[in-house]
Amino acid sequence: MDLLTIVYLIYTFVSIYFLAFYTILFLGHRERMLESPKVTKEYSLSMVISCYNEEKSIRKVVESLLKSEYPIKKIIIVDDCSTDGSWKLIQEYAKRYDKILAVQTPKNTGNAAGAKNYGAKFVNTELIGFTDADSYPDENSINNMIGHFDDSKVGAVTSLVLAENKEKFLEKVQAIEYKMIVFTRRLLSFVDGVHVTPGPLAIYRKSAFDKVGGFDRKNLTEDIEITWHLVKEGYVVRMSSTARVFTIVPNKIKVWFNQRIRWNIGGIQTILKYKRYFGTNKVGMLGMFILPFFIFNWLLGLFGIFVLAYRVGRTIFIRYISTALSIQSQAAIITFGDINMTPSILVFFGIATIIMNLFLIGLALAYAREEGKKDHILNIVFYMFFYLLAYPIILIVSFFKFLTGKTSWGTK
Amino acid sequence: MVRLGNPKNVFWEAFLIAVIVFVFGLFMGLAIENSRIQDVNEYYENSEISLVDVLALNNVASLGDTSCDVLISSSLAFADRIFIESKELDDIDGANKISGNIEMIHRKYDLLRTLLWISSTKTLEQCGEEFSVVVYLYHRKDASVNERATQNVWSKILQNLKEKKGSKIVLIPISVDSELSSLDAMLSRYNVESYPSVIINGHVLTEVASVEDLEMYLDKDPVLGDILRLN
Numbered sequence: 001m002d003l004l005t006i007v008y009l010i011y012t013f014v015s016i017y018f019l020a021f022y023t024i025l026f027l028g029h030r031e032r033m034l035e036s037p038k039v040t041k042e043y044s045l046s047m048v049i050s051c052y053n054e055e056k057s058i059r060k061v062v063e064s065l066l067k068s069e070y071p072i073k074k075i076i077i078v079d080d081c082s083t084d085g086s087w088k089l090i091q092e093y094a095k096r097y098d099k100i101l102a103v104q105t106p107k108n109t110g111n112a113a114g115a116k117n118y119g120a121k122f123v124n125t126e127l128i129g130f131t132d133a134d135s136y137p138d139e140n141s142i143n144n145m146i147g148h149f150d151d152s153k154v155g156a157v158t159s160l161v162l163a164e165n166k167e168k169f170l171e172k173v174q175a176i177e178y179k180m181i182v183f184t185r186r187l188l189s190f191v192d193g194v195h196v197t198p199g200p201l202a203i204y205r206k207s208a209f210d211k212v213g214g215f216d217r218k219n220l221t222e223d224i225e226i227t228w229h230l231v232k233e234g235y236v237v238r239m240s241s242t243a244r245v246f247t248i249v250p251n252k253i254k255v256w257f258n259q260r261i262r263w264n265i266g267g268i269q270t271i272l273k274y275k276r277y278f279g280t281n282k283v284g285m286l287g288m289f290i291l292p293f294f295i296f297n298w299l300l301g302l303f304g305i306f307v308l309a310y311r312v313g314r315t316i317f318i319r320y321i322s323t324a325l326s327i328q329s330q331a332a333i334i335t336f337g338d339i340n341m342t343p344s345i346l347v348f349f350g351i352a353t354i355i356m357n358l359f360l361i362g363l364a365l366a367y368a369r370e371e372g373k374k375d376h377i378l379n380i381v382f383y384m385f386f387y388l389l390a391y392p393i394i395l396i397v398s399f400f401k402f403l404t405g406k407t408s409w410g411t412k
Numbered sequence: 413m414v415r416l417g418n419p420k421n422v423f424w425e426a427f428l429i430a431v432i433v434f435v436f437g438l439f440m441g442l443a444i445e446n447s448r449i450q451d452v453n454e455y456y457e458n459s460e461i462s463l464v465d466v467l468a469l470n471n472v473a474s475l476g477d478t479s480c481d482v483l484i485s486s487s488l489a490f491a492d493r494i495f496i497e498s499k500e501l502d503d504i505d506g507a508n509k510i511s512g513n514i515e516m517i518h519r520k521y522d523l524l525r526t527l528l529w530i531s532s533t534k535t536l537e538q539c540g541e542e543f544s545v546v547v548y549l550y551h552r553k554d555a556s557v558n559e560r561a562t563q564n565v566w567s568k569i570l571q572n573l574k575e576k577k578g579s580k581i582v583l584i585p586i587s588v589d590s591e592l593s594s595l596d597a598m599l600s601r602y603n604v605e606s607y608p609s610v611i612i613n614g615h616v617l618t619e620v621a622s623v624e625d626l627e628m629y630l631d632k633d634p635v636l637g638d639i640l641r642l643n
Binding site: 001002005009012013016017018020021024025028190191314317318319320321322325326328329330331332343344345346347348349352 | 422423425426427429430433434437438440441442444445506507508509510557558560561562564565568569572620621622623624625
C-alpha cells in the first residue's frame, strides 16, 4: 500500500468518524434540536451594540432590539468614533427612547472588543448581551435564550446566526455555510462543545463576564476567546436553536477573505493562549474536546491541502509535458484510453463519504430553513466541493500573516 | 440508537461505528480487488497456454512443416491479446490500492512479453518482410514526472500506429522494472539504457516521434541484419 493510499484511508476514516459523531448526536437529540427552555424568571438584561461606521444598518439593529419580546432594561449603543453619520443617528435614538444610552469611546479602539468592553462599563444588570451593528435578532430571539440561565452553571448563551443578505452568489454560498455551522454547533452543544459565542447575538451572565475580565482586546476573535475563557472557568456555554439573528455577510471576495483571515488569526491567538490545557481534564471540555477538535481540524485541513496541491500540481505538470510532446509529435492530446474506468476502493469510499456529507448538509438545511427560501443545489455542490477547499488556504495565509505580525482588524 | 447513558459516550459510539464501517469497506474493497486479480490470473493462464502454443509452432516451423503466414498470424494474435490484457492489467493496477498481489502478475506478464519478443524476432528472421516487431520499453514503477509524461505520449502514438498498421506489426509493451534476466539480456543486446524507448525492427528510439516518422522505420528495409544479431 503506498503512502498516498494510507493518507486517503486515514482521511476517509476521520470523515466517517465525524459523520457518525454528528449523526448519533442528531438521532439522539432530534426532538431537542428546536427546543428552548421557557422563561421562568425575568432576569434584568442590558444589550450592548458596538458600532463603527454602520450608519446603513444601525437603525434596523436598534429597531430589532426595541421590538424584542423580552423586556430589555437598557440598550447601550457604543460608537467607536465613527467617521460616518452613525453617532448622530445613535444620539437621535437616545433622545427618543429612555432605555437607550448613547456612549462614545474617547478614541477609536481599533477592534470590537474595545468598544464592547467600553459599553459593558455602563451595565449593572444580571445579564449582558451583545449584538453587532449589522445583525438583526428576531423579536423572540432573546426570549428564547433567557431560560438557559436558570442553570447556574451557564455562563453564556449563543444564538443561531444566519445570513441576512442572500442575493449574490458569494452570499448564497455563505448562507449555506452559516446553516452548516449553526447545525453542527447545535449538535456540539449537546456535549458541551460550543466553542464560540458569535458577535451577532450572545448573552452572558454579567458575573461570569466580569470574572473573565470581559473581552480580550488583544484577540482578533474576542467572541472565541471569551467562550474558551468561560469554559476554562467552569461555566457551560449553551446554544439556543430558536434564537435567530440575521447578519450581513460579505459580498465581495476581498472583504470575505479579510474577514476569514481575521477569524483564523484570532483562532491561532486563542489556541496559543490556552495551549497548556490541551488534553487536560482540569478545564472540562476545553482541554478534552474544544482545543483538540479545533487543532485537529486545522491540521487535517492543512495536510489535506498539501496532499491535494501535490497531486493536482503533479497531474498538471505531467499533462503539460504530455501536451507539449503530443503537439510536437502530432499525437492526440487526450484519448479515451487516458481515463481509467476501473474504480478503486478509494472511489467507493469517496462516493460513500459524499453521500453521507450530503445527508448531513440536507439535515442542516432543513434544520435552519427559512420560510419560502430554498438553497439551490448548485450552490450546495459549490459549497461542498470548492468553497470548503478555501478554508485551509486561508489558514495558511493566516499563519503567514500571524508569523509576520500582520495582525490587524480588517473587517467585521 | 442505543444510548450508553452518558451523552459524552457519543465519542466512543462514533468511533465504534467508524471502525465498523471502515473495516467493512476495507473488506469489501479487498474482495473486489481479489476478484479482479482472479480474473487477471485466468487471463494469464490462457495467455500462457497461447504462448506455449506459439513457441511450439515455432519449433514445428523449424522442421519446415509450417508456413510463415501461420507463424505470423499466431504471433500477431497472441501479441494483440496480451496488448489488450496489459491495458486491463494497468487499469487494475491503478485501481488496486490495498492488495499488493498485482506485482507478481505484472512480472509474469512481462516474462510472457519478453518470450514473445524473442519468438517474434525469430519469426521475423524466418519470414522476412511480412511484418515488423515494435517493442515499447517503459518504467511501470518509480518513473519520474518527465518519464511519466513521455510514456503517456509514447503509448498514444504506438496505439495509433497499431490501429493504422493492424496486422503488419507486432506491438509488445514491456515494463523494464520486473528484474527478469532474459529481458535484461535483450536490453543489453540492443544497448538500451534510457526509458522509455521503442525498438522498431532493431532501431532503438528514445526521442518521441510521430506516427509518420515511425512508419518510415516500418516501411524501410526490415533491417533484418540488426535483429538477426540476436542469433
